[in-house]
Amino acid sequence: MTASSTSSLTRPTITAPTELFIGGEWTAAASDARFDVIDPASGEVIASVADGSIDDAEKAMAAAVAAASDWAATPPRARSEILRTAYELIMARQEELAAIITAEMGKPLADARGEVAYGAEFFRWFSEEGVRISGDHTLTGDGKNRIVVTRAPVGPCILVTPWNFPLAMGTRKIGPALAAGCTVVFKPAEQTPLTALALARILEDAGVPTGVVNVVTTTDASGVVGSWMRGGAARKISFTGSTAVGKILLEQAASTVMRTSMELGGNAPFIVMDDADVGRAVDGAMVAKMRNMGEACTAANRFFVHRSVTAQFAEQLAERMGALTVGAGSAHGTEVGPLIDDAGRTKVQTLVDDALGRGARAVVGGAAPDGPGYFYPPTVLTDVDAASDLMSQEIFGPVAAIVPFDTEDEVIALANDTEWGLVGYVFTQDIDRALRMGERLEVGMVGLNTGLVSNPAAPFGGVKQSGLGREGGKVGIDEFLEYKYFAIPRG
Template structure:
C-alpha cells in the first residue's frame, strides 16, 4: 500500500525510470520507485510556487489542524510505518517504533507552534515613530533528508515549514524513500492542499537538487547529511542567496569523569553508541574516560557490547540490525583495521558478520588513528583515557565538528563548568539521549547552521519584516 511515485501538485506520478529499494538485512528488493529528474523537480517547484500564497494566507489555526490530523494519521498507522522503516533501513522494530513516536512529536509540536508566530510593537528610542515587526513565511522550501531516520528527519523539517506557511519539496534519501512517500500520503489525507507538499524520490540527487537551487523561485534549503555534501550545497545555494539550514556531521565525545556513576555511564554509553546501530550524527564517537576509571569502564562496556544480539530488524530478539549497505560496512571495517594497525586492542567485536557489524570496543587507540578524526557511523566505541578537566576539554574540542557532547559526572559544578567550555551545540549531562521535539537540535563549527525543533525550529522558515510607523502629530 506504500506509494512509489513522485507526488507533484497533489497527484502521484510515474517517471520513465525507476530504481530499486532493498532490505539491507536480506538484499531483497522491496519496491521499484519513481526516479525523478530535473524536469520533475521543476514541475514540483511550479506546483509549490502556485500554492504558496494561498497556503501562507491560510489561518494559523487551520494549518495547525491539518498538522494535528497528520499527527493522528501517523500514530494510527504507527505499526505500518515501523515495519516499513525496519525493512528499508534495517534498524530493530523497537527502534523503528520509537522513531515513529519521535516523528509524530514534531507534527504535534509544530501544530502547536503555528499559532504562536509573533511579532513586536515598540516605541522608537526618540519616541517619534513606532517599530512594528512581523514574521512571514520564507516561501517554497527544498527539504533534503538522510537515510538513517527516514521518517523523523522529514517531519522535523516539513512540520515547521507547513506551520510557518511555506510550501515544500521533499527529497528523501535514495536508500530509504518509502517512509517519506507514505508520510506524504498521510499529509494529503490530513488535508494538505495540492502543491503544498511535493515529493521527489531519485537515484540521481545531484542534478535534481542543483537545478532547483539555481531557480530563483526557491527560497529555502534545509539539508541533513554529511559535512562534505553540505559544503557543496552551501556553495550552490549562494548563487541565489538562499536561506539555509544545515544539520551536518559530528564527532561526538563521551566524557566520563572519575566521580561519575559508572553503571549509569555504561548504560548511557550503550544508548549513545548503539542507537540506530551507531548510524547517527549524534552517536558517541570518542569515549574519553578519566584515568582512574578508564580500564574499569572499558571492561564493563565491552562485556555489555558482547551481549548485544545481531540480527534482522524484523526479528524481535534483534538488538542490532545491519549497516545500511556494503559501502558503509567496508568503511567501518576500515576504520577498525586502521586503529588495530596503529596498535589498538579489540575488547569486543571487531569483524563484520555478513551484512552486520557487531558492537565493538577498542582501547589503546593512538591519536593519529583515523577513527579519532572521522565520524564512524557504526557500532564501534574507541576508549581513550585522560588526566583532568583541561585534558578532557582539549581532547573533546580537538575536532572541526561541534554537534553534541555527552558528559558524565557526579558534580553539578563540574557539569556546568565543563559544559560552558565545550565547543558543541548540545550537551547531554548524565544522559545518553538529547533529541526531543521540544528542544533545539543543531551544532556549531562544521556541524551545521541553524536549529531544528524547539521554539527555535519554526524561526528557520520565517523572515522578519519591519514597519516604521510615523506617529508625529
C-alpha cells in the first residue's frame, strides 16, 4: 500500500510504503491497527500507517536474529556494495524523498533536499569504512605468545530515531550497523514514519538480504522498544532522542548488559567575543539557530555576546531572521516551515513568555500566529535573564535568546552551567583564544567561526547528559564491533 498526497502549491506526488517491513516482507500490523500521519503545515492527515505491536516487534527481532549469522559472514565488499547502491538510489530519488520529509516533518523543500544528500552520505561513507575493519597482531612482553586481535559484529541491534531528521538519523545508524555486519530492528518516530519506510524500500531495492533490516512503525514506542530491550536477543541499542528517554533505556540496557550509544539532548552555547567578525558571527548564527527551524540538538540555544558588540549583533541577527519567509515547506520561497506539532509550538511559546516576563525584549517575533499549522515566527530576544527557563531547556524552535557578558572566564562558566554538553560555538579572530576556549568548553564538538559541525566524516556526539558514544567518522563503526583476542603460543 502507498500513501499519496499533493500540495496545493507545488503539487509534488508523495509515495511511500505504509506497512511494516519484517523479514523482507511488507506486512500489516498483527492487529490491523493503523495511525495517521499529520502534515504540520496544515494539520491534515496525509497517510495512514501500520501501527505495530509487541507481537510485531517480536517477529521483527526474530527475523533479525535469524539473519544475523549469514549477514555477519557476508564479505565486507559485498556489504559495502549494497550500501553504495543504497546511496546511489537515495540520490536518484532525492526529490521523492524530500517531498516525503517536507510533507510529514514540515521543513522547506530546499532543506529537505539537503537532508537527503547529507543522509545519503552516511551510506557512502560507511560503505568505504566497512572494508577497512582491521585488527592487530603483536607479541606478549616475554615473547612467548602471539596476540591476534580481530573485530566482530556485536549482533542484532535496536535503532531508535527522532522526527527532526527522519532520513539522516536513520542512515547514520543503519549505515555503520550494516557495514559492521549487524542486523537491525528499527523504530522511527511516530510523527515521521513515511521517510523510514521509504528508506527501507530503498535498502530492499539495493539488495539487503531478508531480515537484515526490519522496520516497525508504532504509537506504542515504550511497548515495542521495551520488548526488544527485555528479550535478550539484541546486543546493542543506538538511540537519538531526549535525555529523559535515554536514561530509561540505559536502565533497561543494564538488565542484559547491552551495548549502548546515546545521542541525547543539547543546550548549545553560541559565544561571540569582542574581537569577532560580527557579520560572520551572524552568518554562523543563522545556520546554528535556523537549521531545521531550530528543531535540532545542535541548534544554538543560548547566545552569549560580548557586551561591546551585543547591540550590533542583535540588530543584524534580528534583521536577518525577521526577513525570513515563513510558510508551508512545499510552497515556493519558504525558508521557515512549521514546528512538528502543537505541543512543540506550545513549549516554545511558554519559554518565550517566561523570558519576556523576566524582562526580556522581543526585537522581532515572540508570538505564535493564528491560522492552521504549527508555525512560529523567527524570534530574537535581548536582555534575557540568565535564570529564564529557555536558558536551561532545549528550545527546539526558531528563538535566539541573547545574554551579554564581559569576560572570557564569565562566559565559559555560563556556557558550562548545564547538564548537557553536545556542541558549542565560538566566534573570535584570535586563534589562540579560539583553541583555548574550545578546550575549556565541556562539549563533544566545537564550531570555531562556523555554525555547522555535522558531517558524516566527523565523530558526532557529546559529553555529560548529552550522551554516550559517537556516530559518524572513522570511529562510528566501532560502536557496532566487538574485539576478539586470540592467544597463540609461539611453537
